[in-house]
Amino acid sequence: xxxxxAIHLSTPARExxxxxxxxxxxxxxxxxxxxxxxxxxxxxxxxEGPLHVAALADTPAADARDEAPxxxxxxxxxxxxxxxxDAVRIAARWAAEAASTEALMALVDQRARLRRRLEEEARxxxxxxxxxxxxxxxxxxxDPFQ
Numbered sequence: 001x002x003x004x005x006a007i008h009l010s011t012p013a014r015e016x017x018x019x020x021x022x023x024x025x026x027x028x029x030x031x032x033x034x035x036x037x038x039x040x041x042x043x044x045x046x047x048e049g050p051l052h053v054a055a056l057a058d059t060p061a062a063d064a065r066d067e068a069p070x071x072x073x074x075x076x077x078x079x080x081x082x083x084x085x086d087a088v089r090i091a092a093r094w095a096a097e098a099a100s101t102e103a104l105m106a107l108v109d110q111r112a113r114l115r116r117r118l119e120e121e122a123r124x125x126x127x128x129x130x131x132x133x134x135x136x137x138x139x140x141x142x143d144p145f146q
Contacts, residue, residue: 005086007090009092010091011091016095020055020057020058021037021054021088023035023036023052024053026044026047026050027046028044028045035081037085038085041085043082044080044083045080046079046080047078048076048078050074051090053072054072057070072097073098073100075095075096075108076094077094079092096108
């Protein structure tokens with residue numbers, strides 16, 4: 001029987017569970033990390049990017065020797081991973097799963113465009129508020145007796 005681990009990827013929107021993962025690889029601030037079943041307990045800060053997961057089918061086959069690993073295509077934003085011998089729990093702000101690398105990269109690009117647009121809107125709103133405050137302060141500084 002092949003030794004496996006569970007991967008729980010939680011975001012505010014949903015939780016994705018991969019019950020029979022064989023290995024996981026992700027980027028951290030100081031390089032890439034790999035996790036295999038039986039890994040000692042640890043914590044890791046995950047960088048934005050792809051998660052490389054090799055897993056068996058969610059339901060076991062009748063003959064375990066016939067099972068071949070399948071690549072799962074995942075990506076997430078910054079988060080934290082709690083590593084245990086039989087499970088990895090990842091908490092991230094956003095995550096995506098796709099059927100292929102190309103589809104996954106399209107989702108990541110779409111998310112990046114959305115984040116850029118929201119940041120630009122927030123900067124514009126902040127600038128409008130700053131201008132309004134400056135105008136209000138300049139009106140307060142006027143001499144009321146002129």
